Amino acid sequence: xxTDYRDFYRGRAVMITGGLGFxxxxxxxxxxxxxxxxxxxxxxxxxxGGNLFNIDGIANRVRVNxxxxxxxxxxxxxxxxxxxxxxxxxQVSHIDSLRDPYTDLEINCRSQLTVLEACRNHNxxxxxxxAGTRQVYGRPDSLPVTEQHLVRPTDINGINKAAGEYYHxxxxxxxxxxxxxxxxxxxxxxxxxxxxxRQGFVAWFIRLAIEDKTIExxxxxxxxxxxxxxxxAADAFLRAGASNACNGEVFNVGGDRPISHRDFTTLLVNxxxxxxxxxxxxxxxxxxxxxxxxxxxxxxxxxxxxxxQTMTLEEGLRRTLTFYRHHFDKYVDGSALMExx
Amino acid sequence: xxTDYRDFYRGRAVMITGGLGFxxxxxxxxxxxxxxxxxxxxxxxxxxGGNLFNIDGIANRVRVNxxxxxxxxxxxxxxxxxxxxxxxxxQVSHIDSLRDPYTDLEINCRSQLTVLEACRNHNxxxxxxxAGTRQVYGRPDSLPVTEQHLVRPTDINGINKAAGEYYHxxxxxxxxxxxxxxxxxxxxxxxxxxxxxRQGFVAWFIRLAIEDKTIExxxxxxxxxxxxxxxxAADAFLRAGASNACNGEVFNVGGDRPISHRDFTTLLVNxxxxxxxxxxxxxxxxxxxxxxxxxxxxxxxxxxxxxxQTMTLEEGLRRTLTFYRHHFDKYVDGSALMExx
Numbered sequence: 001x002x003t004d005y006r007d008f009y010r011g012r013a014v015m016i017t018g019g020l021g022f023x024x025x026x027x028x029x030x031x032x033x034x035x036x037x038x039x040x041x042x043x044x045x046x047x048x049g050g051n052l053f054n055i056d057g058i059a060n061r062v063r064v065n066x067x068x069x070x071x072x073x074x075x076x077x078x079x080x081x082x083x084x085x086x087x088x089x090x091q092v093s094h095i096d097s098l099r100d101p102y103t104d105l106e107i108n109c110r111s112q113l114t115v116l117e118a119c120r121n122h123n124x125x126x127x128x129x130x131a132g133t134r135q136v137y138g139r140p141d142s143l144p145v146t147e148q149h150l151v152r153p154t155d156i157n158g159i160n161k162a163a164g165e166y167y168h169x170x171x172x173x174x175x176x177x178x179x180x181x182x183x184x185x186x187x188x189x190x191x192x193x194x195x196x197x198r199q200g201f202v203a204w205f206i207r208l209a210i211e212d213k214t215i216e217x218x219x220x221x222x223x224x225x226x227x228x229x230x231x232x233a234a235d236a237f238l239r240a241g242a243s244n245a246c247n248g249e250v251f252n253v254g255g256d257r258p259i260s261h262r263d264f265t266t267l268l269v270n271x272x273x274x275x276x277x278x279x280x281x282x283x284x285x286x287x288x289x290x291x292x293x294x295x296x297x298x299x300x301x302x303x304x305x306x307x308x309q310t311m312t313l314e315e316g317l318r319r320t321l322t323f324y325r326h327h328f329d330k331y332v333d334g335s336a337l338m339e340x341x
Numbered sequence: 342x343x344t345d346y347r348d349f350y351r352g353r354a355v356m357i358t359g360g361l362g363f364x365x366x367x368x369x370x371x372x373x374x375x376x377x378x379x380x381x382x383x384x385x386x387x388x389x390g391g392n393l394f395n396i397d398g399i400a401n402r403v404r405v406n407x408x409x410x411x412x413x414x415x416x417x418x419x420x421x422x423x424x425x426x427x428x429x430x431x432q433v434s435h436i437d438s439l440r441d442p443y444t445d446l447e448i449n450c451r452s453q454l455t456v457l458e459a460c461r462n463h464n465x466x467x468x469x470x471x472a473g474t475r476q477v478y479g480r481p482d483s484l485p486v487t488e489q490h491l492v493r494p495t496d497i498n499g500i501n502k503a504a505g506e507y508y509h510x511x512x513x514x515x516x517x518x519x520x521x522x523x524x525x526x527x528x529x530x531x532x533x534x535x536x537x538x539r540q541g542f543v544a545w546f547i548r549l550a551i552e553d554k555t556i557e558x559x560x561x562x563x564x565x566x567x568x569x570x571x572x573x574a575a576d577a578f579l580r581a582g583a584s585n586a587c588n589g590e591v592f593n594v595g596g597d598r599p600i601s602h603r604d605f606t607t608l609l610v611n612x613x614x615x616x617x618x619x620x621x622x623x624x625x626x627x628x629x630x631x632x633x634x635x636x637x638x639x640x641x642x643x644x645x646x647x648x649x650q651t652m653t654l655e656e657g658l659r660r661t662l663t664f665y666r667h668h669f670d671k672y673v674d675g676s677a678l679m680e681x682x
Binding site for chain 1: 439442443446450451454458489491492493494495496497499500501503504507508510511514515629630
């Protein structure tokens with residue numbers, strides 16, 4: 001099993017939606033290494049995660065198709081003859097979803113129907129792996145959170161991601177489009193968007209550390225999270241895509257070491273040897289959608305596929321910091337829309 | 342408590358979306374009786390539940406505004422100055438949602454954002470009661486089903502209804518728009534659509550019994566359901582709308598007497614003194630979204646509001662049969678789009 005699932009992709013036609021984004025591009029790099037035929041679909045919407053530099057070094061070994069997955073006729077064409085679709089395109093900002101719920105609905109909910117209808121009508125043999133999120137659980141009733149925990153999102157983004165995930169399961173069960181969902185926790189690593197702070201705190205904290213700025217922690221920093229290095233997350237997608245045992249199922253994919261915001265930022269600042277931490281009051285709009293402590297139980301996925309986290313947080317942060325220090329200008333530019341931190 | 346919640350509505354400005362439909366119109370009749378100022382909003386889309394005859398006898402005591410709740414500017418205007426919104430508009434066919442998932446998405450999911458955004462921007466003081474559904478649970482893990490059961494819809498309609506419900510909770514928690522959801526089981530009674538058989542089996546069976554036709558039961562008829570007479574369902578909406586203890590919560594509203602399809606149809610045919618029952622194989626497209634036996638535990642709602650079911654199934658069926666026998670032509674006409682039963 002340890003290598004079989006990688007061999008599965010040799011010569012296979014694979015499509016990654018959101019393929020120029022954070023997880024998509026790292027997954028693409030792995031698939032290129034294995035010898036897959038890789039098609040990357042990305043809308044390159046400004047302010048979202050797509051970045052052409054993310055495929056630097058593999059650009060001549062993948063095919064890039066700039067397209068919006070909301071476009072039915074385009075998707076109908078692109079899904080043909082693909083063996084596996086890694087469906088990662090999405091809008092990931094919780095805050096944006098509360099300011100403009102319709103755009104979030106279009107991109108995270110309606111667009112999933114577009115992909116799935118394209119598969120149903122033009123490639124029913126395909127396998128689809130959806131990038132779900134731990135956000136669908138909302139504020140946990142108990143820890144660690146298993147897949148038996150209620151789905152109870154605290155913001156619009158979480159609702160639309162939940163609906164997008166449910167669509168995949170219904171298309172699996174009703175229409176036979178093999179599909180599953182990985183509910184990812186906090187994925188970090190190279191190639192994540194750091195232009196603005198509206199897409200999760202980890203990448204933003206890493207940027208602040210590199211810039212030797214002050215990282216602001218809301219509250220007392222005792223909240224716990226788990227973290228997954230992006231290569232481990234990409235490996236999870238490879239395993240899920242190659243396993244029919246995953247069809248119709250949802251799986252948590254989280255880190256094996258829960259850590260408080262306080263300890264995480266201390267570790268980050270120590271490894272970076274720059275930056276500092278300050279504790280501030282919760283802004284009300286963020287407090288309203290805060291979920292307290294969260295960490296996932298990923299044993300269902302580990303049992304189904306043999307997946308294990310292989311990267312320590314220390315080494316993962318080290319690699320991430322090194323990456324962004326080498327390529328800072330490719331991820332932060334004058335057009336960056338920053339909010340006051 | 343028994344009458345307070347009714348007094349609450351005297352002189353209050355109330356809006357019912359889907360107000361010319363089955364539950365909406367029965368609720369309107371109660372509200373008119375109490376002395377509320379009632380605005381009914383309905384799209385009157387052919388093939389859906391809206392029917393002007395449903396307000397026969399109260400038409401001059403309510404205001405009807407034909408409008409689609411997907412229309413933002415219209416909703417922005419209509420929600421102003423309303424004290425309570427009963428948000429009942431929706432597409433209720435499971436099968437239609439699998440044939441045309443986009444329309445179901447528009448009507449059951451996106452439109453809820455339209456209503457809630459209108460409230461957020463133009464009437465944040467309003468109270469909203471959403472008509473949810475037991476469908477969000479899918480096939481139960483155990484019976485009776487409480488609100489702690491996983492949300493795991495088996496069809497597109499169930500997913501979109503779940504998303505619509507979640508929006509209400511997030512608007513309650515994040516934006517302070519007081520809202521709650523009633524997850525109704527099988528509501529039956531006068532004024533339900535019986536033109537075609539794509540909106541639930543109860544009304545269709547009642548029509549077949551009246552027409553002295555054969556009622557077809559899929560499988561062996563041992564599946565169990567619970568039933569709520571429409572006046573009891575309307576009473577549940579009144580209670581929820583008047584109670585701030587319900588805000589931010591979801592509640593099952595189901596019947597207190599689970600009964601098998603077999604026993605239900607036998608009872609129906611006996612009371613009707615017409616019609617007959619035949620057992621047939623499951624059609625594959627219906628089997629794929631079947632949920633087996635289902636009945637709800639409504640004790641959370643009963644404790645919160647004092648609600649009790651008051652109508653027996655026998656008496657409820659008797660009244661329903663009498664109603665349709667008197668007004669059959671108002672609910673079945675030449676334009677009816679029937680499928681082969």
